[in-house]
Structure formats: structure tokens, C-alpha cells
Amino acid sequence: MTDFALTTFSSKGKLLQIEYALNAVAKGDTAIGIKAKNGVVLVVEKKQSSILVEESSVQKVSLLTDNIAATYAGLGPDFRVLAQQARKLVKKYDLKYQEEIFVQTLSRELAEDVQVATQRGGIRPFGVSILIAGYDEEGPHLVQLDPSGAYYSWKATAIGKQAKNAKAFLEKRYNADMEIEDAINTALLTLKEGFEGQITPTNIEVGVIRDDHVFRILPPSQVKDYLEELE
Amino acid sequence: MSGIFEYNGGSIVGMKGKNCIAMACDRRFGQQMSTITTNYQKVFKIQDNILLALSGLNTDIHTFYALMEKEINLYNLKENRKMKPTTFANLVASALYERRFGPFFVTPIVAGLENGKPILATYDSIGCKSDLDDFQVGGTGGNYIYGACEAFFKPDMNPEELEEVIGQSLVSGCDRDALSGWGGVVYVLTEQKLTVKILKTKQT
Secondary structure, three states, X not given: OOOOEOOOEOOOOOEHHHHHHHHXXXXXXXXXXXXXXXXXXXXXXXXXXXXXXXXXXXXXXXXXXXXEEEEEEEOHXXXXXXXXXXXXXXXXXXXXXXXXXXXXXXXXXHHHHHHHOOOOEOOOOOOEEEEEEEEEOOEEEEEEEXXXXXXXXXXXXXXXXXXXXXXXXXXXXXXXXXXXXXXXXXXXXXXHHOOOOOOOOOOEEEEEEEOOOOXXXXXXXXXXXXXXXHO | OXXXXXXXXXXXXXXXXXXXXXXXXXXXXXEOOEEEEOOOOOEEEEEOOEEEEEEEOXXXXXXXXXXXXXXXXXXXXXXXXXOOHHHHHHHHHHHHHOOOOOOOOEXXXXXXXEOOEEEEEEEOOOOOEEOOOOEEEEEOOHHHHHHHHHHHOOOOOOHHHHHHHHHHHHHHHHHHOOOOOOOEEEEEEEOOOEEEEEEOOOOO
């Protein structure tokens, strides 16, 4: 029975548990998000530990509502729990206001749950950084949510193993006039840059939302077409 | 206590016009047969483009209004934007249902303009929302006001016509109801402004 917080300050003013959680994120499979003028794309590595794994059963990009989805880098089960919590938050908002929740609002409310895990007794911080992508009334959004509960809006970003290199690559490639198709290509190129081994339609996952406000996770056949275009 | 909804008395009415809406209420605050004041506010401006009218038990009118004010203020601060009238209309329904087994003894009417389009919604005391009609009534004089509305109302009236019709309907209704009256207030909301007019009813 623990009433006391497990995450406590070090003498240097750091919360080591959060730092360690960020280490777990940094070891995770790379995920990339790019916000275009008219949409957002999420691309994530889905490398499996063995060829025996049923690739189609692994879902790394999860729909939170029709127009918002998320992916992650870090501990898969922690992401699963947060995604489910996010879905409940969306529904709670929907029941109260019968209105499409804004991406910023959802991010803020989910961030509250993540922060609680850094301060409440007996529980550890979540070991994931989440990328939330959505298209609401205000337009396209890309938000990163860290284990500390801090959240940042990005034009383009990467999390996980290749985050540093990918972000450097993106800094050169990104421009504010990008359309969603350019963004998808750029995201795939960025992932390919640091990819260990051969990139295939089944060892990555791609999710796209355009100005129709409908988030779609691309089937392998469509991913194949985009990958071929890169050649 | 013959009817908790009849204890304080009072009537409200809401109407849709062409790119405008109107709300009217009486001014009586009574306790059964006794009249306490003749300037009780029953229509509230929730936002520049949303009006909330409440009839029923006055203490609940006051409390429910305060609750809605709090909700919209927090929403404005949290979401950093104004609330849409349709969203507010849904919020009222949720807030009423939250007290399903210990309800607010009020029957609200919400009226607003969303991108110029008139919005009107009415509820029972436990949050059943109805947004299908062009005019709605509430309170002890409601049924009397209905009669006048049915006779005078026509769709797509301009603000001046709407003000006249809703005013006449309210007055006809309140003059026939013992528990409503002692003056009326008419609010007409257009994209540009909100006009408030005080009417005389039978002083009884």
C-alpha cells in the first residue's frame, strides 16, 4: 500500500523517473508526424521481433475518434492504456457538448492523466511519447505528448530511436506550403533514412487525415504505392 | 404544495425570426398568491449570441443560471474560444440530466444565432431537448401564450415584427394567468445587437 509518490525530485531538481521514461521512449521504434496545409500524416516503424509474428494484428496507429488518431514510441501496453483513456475522454466530451472535440482540448485533457502518473502515490510515469494527429475546425494539428505530461504542437517531428536524425532531416525538408501528398512522401523518406534493413508495406504503418476530417490508416496496398513512388 | 412548478409562477416564450431570435418573460416573483417583487430577471444573456430563459422554481432559476454561467466561463478559459449556440443547447440538456433523480425545477429555453442562423431549443426539467419548433413557451402561462403564438406567428419575420408578435403573445398569455405578469421584458437578438424592451401587462 503506497500513498507516497514514487517519482520524487533529485537534489539537482530533476525527476529521474521521467528522465528514465524518456530513455525508454528513445529506445522505441521511430514515429514521424508531419502537418501539411491540408492534412496531417503519421508514419511509424512496425518491425517485429520474429517473422512468425502476425504483422496485421499489430496496430501502432490508433484511432481516437473519426478525426483524431495517435501513435507512439516506447512501451506498447502503456500506449494502449492511454489511447483507451483518450477515447473515453472524447466520448465524455461528446456526451456533454455533442460537439467534435478540438485536438488541443483532447491533448490537454490526456496530458492531465499523464501528469498525474508523475505525482500520484504508487504509480510510475507512462513510458511513451505520443504523437496525436487530427483535423478539427481550427485546421490540421500535430501534438506530441511526453511522459512528463508536457505537450507541444509541432509542424513536423519525430520520436523514438531515430528522432534526432529524423528531425534534422525534417528541418531541411519541411516547408509551410506542403500539401498532404508531399508530406506523406517526406515522412516516408524521413523514416527510410534511418531504417534498419528494407522498408516494406507491412513493417511500417501510415495514417493520414485530410480536410475531410476523416482519419484513415492506409492499407498495405496503398503504402506499397507510396513506397514505390519514392524510388 | 400544489405543484412545485406553480409555486413561484412565471412565463417565458422564445421565437425564431429571419436571422434573428426573440425571447420574452414576465417579471413577477411570487410565492403562491403573494407577489414579492415585479422585477425578477428570467432571461439571461449567456454570451453575445446566446440567450437563456428559465421558468419554474425561482431558486432553481437562479442556481441553474449560475451553473450555466460557470460552465460557459470555464469553457471560454479552457478552450480559448466562444461556445456555439448548438453546443450550449446540448450542455443545458446534459446539465439537467445530471440531476435526473433530484432535478432542477426549471423548464429552460435556449435561443441563439449561429453564423446568423436562428437556434431555439426547449427542455423538460430533466433534459429532454426539443429543437424542432419555431416558437416555444414555458411556465404557468405557457399554454395561454401558445394560443396567441399560433394566431400571430409567421415564419421569417424581421426583428421589428418579431418583437411585436412575441410581445403581444406574452402579454395575452400573462394577462390570463394569475401567477404570471406584473410586466414583461422582450429581448430581440440580431447579428448586430440585442434590444431589450419593457412591456406593461395588467397590473394584477
